[in-house]
Amino acid sequence: MSFVLKPAAGEPTQRTSNPAVVDTVASVIADVRTNGDDAVRKYSQQFDGWSPKSFRLSEDEVRSIVSSIPESTLDDLRFAQRQIRGFAQAQKDSIQDFExxxxxxxxxxxxxxxxxxxxxxxxxxxxxxxxxxxxxxLTAKVAGVERVAATTPPNEGLPPQISVAAMHLAGADEILVLGGVQAIAALALGTETIAPVSILTGPGNAYVAEAKRQLFGEVGIDLFAGPTETLIVADDYADPFTVAVDLLSQAEHGPDSPCVLITTSEAVGRAVLDHIDALLPGLQTNAIAGPAWRDYGQIHVTDTLTEAYALADRFASEHVQILTEEPRQALESMRNYGALFLGEGTCVPYGDKVIGTNHVLPTLGAARYTGGLWVGKFLKTLTYQEVRDPAASAQLGEICGRLSRLEKFEGHARSGDLRAAKFGGADLLWGEIPTRAVTEQ
Structure with missing residues (x-):
């Protein structure tokens, strides 16, 4: 019989924003909308103690920062970016124009x-x-976006060197040292010195997420983001120690990050509990991971893998890791997830950092209706139409006229009627075509 071995102690994360956060964000956005750079500088000083002459780094500043990074670190960044670039390019190659x-x-x-x-x-x-x-x-540049403006908050009064290096190597056209709502508002609305963009991407705290939510419509966004989530499906084959380590790898994202195990083995579930209790005290991020596991960690025991996959689909988690004897069964058995990680040789941190798939993924159940960020998010799929054959235009015009009148759209109908008359000789019951407008056949 299925049962819950460890329930969550805390209430589920709400899909609505904290009213205080909503009001603060709305106030900052309104100020930036009205006062531009002055407002951006005011809030940067207020929230980050940061007010440089220019928030945009010059080419010389970027070069100096990148040159200060150890070459071995730059090599690691380049390796990760090669994987991500390669997968994004494969995605782009799968998207075809056609006629x-x-x-x-x-x-x-x-x-x-x-x-x-x-x-x-x-x-x-x-x-x-x-x-x-x-x-x-990088994904935006692979898609062909001409201008990518990247921004990151200052770190103790200085540009964060490793983040600047990563943005530069990824191909950012502009690098800003600016954080919080003021950064999001400046990019979305534009100021005297910061040109506006058409889409905002990337994770952030509750204020950044709320700013993206409020500005959605004026600009596009990647996703409405909540706390990082992870879910593991395991059977008797799974190593409980691996399960425990992998759950805690995501718990350290935040004290409200849900970590869920669904297993067909009560023994595995109990062993995982013991391992987590042993591992947490020595984890440097215990102050974050501990509360996440205490309040939002769950272990469910099911009778069968079929039930386990069905329950996992109801969670629709951001990350779903499959630690079973035949992990690829999940490809056929599941449909609601941000990303699947199949088998013990794969782990969620690979997706977060290095393997090549995108780590900006749906949370809060959004995996029921959307996937994550990908190269296609930076492409507008646009259609066009051309009717070259007069007979075809006449046929379409007659049908368009009838269908439009079913919906009481007389103006639509008359556009169709006109083509039926001009190109097919049909009677125009509501008027006459002026002589100069008649097309010679």
């Missing part, structure tokens, strides 16, 4: 055109999330 003739003389087509400008937010604060630069900047 098809649906009726004689009727041509319909599709073109994939890059967005003109993208803004990439690379978080600082608790961790310098250099991988976010790979995922947001």
């Amino acid at each position: 098809t003739e649906t009726l004689p003389g009727v041509f319909l087509g599709q073109r994939n055109i890059p967005i003109d400008a993208s803004g990439a937010y690379v978080p600082g604060g608790r961790y310098p999330l250099t991988a976010s630069a790979h995922m947001t900047v």
Whole structure:
């Protein structure tokens, strides 16, 4: 019989924003909208103690920062970016422009055109999330985005060197040292010195996430982001120590990060509990991972893997790791996840940092209806139509007229009627075509 071995102690993360956060963000956005650079500088000084002459780093400043990074570290960044670039390029290659003739003389087509400008937010604060630069900047450049403006908060009054290096190597056209709502608002709205972008990407704290939510519509965004989530499906084959280590690898993202194990083995579940209790005291990020596991960690025991996969689909977690004897079964058995990690040789941190897939993924159940950030997010899939055959236009016009009148759209109907009359000789019951407008057949 299925049962819960460890329930979550805390309430589920809410999908609505904290009212105090909503009000603060709205106030900052309104101020930046009205006062531009002055407002940006005011909030940067207030929240980060940061007010340089220019928030945008010069080419010389970028070169100096990159040259200060050990070559071995730069090599690691380049390795990760090669993996991410390669996968993004394969995604782009799978997206095809096409044109098809649906009726004689009727041509319909599709073109994939890059967005003109993208803004990439690379978080600082608790961790310098250099991988976010790979995922947001590099993927946009592979898509063909002409201008990518990347921004990251200052680190104790200085540009964060490793983040700047990652953004530069990823191909950022502009690098700003600017954080928080003021950075998001400046990129979305534009100021006297910062040109606006068309889409905002990248994770951030609750204020950054709320700023993206409020500005969505004026600009595009990648996703509505919540706390990092991980879920593991395991059977008797799974190593409990590996399961415990991998759950805690994601718990350290934040004290509200849900970590869930669904297993067909009560013995595995109990062993995982014991290992986590032993591992947490020695984990440097215990102050974060401990509360996450205490309040949001769960262990569910099911009778069968079929039930386990069904339960995992109901969670629709951001990261789903499959530690079973036949992990590829999950490809056929599951449909709701941000990303799948198959087998013991694979782990979620690979996806976070180095393997090549994008780590900007849906949370809070959004995996039920969307995937994560990918090269296609930076492309506009646009259609076009051309009717070259007069007979086809006449046929379409007659049908368009009838269908439009079913919906009480007389103006639409008359556009169709006109083509039916001009190109097919049909009677125009509501008027006459002026002589100068008649097309010679």
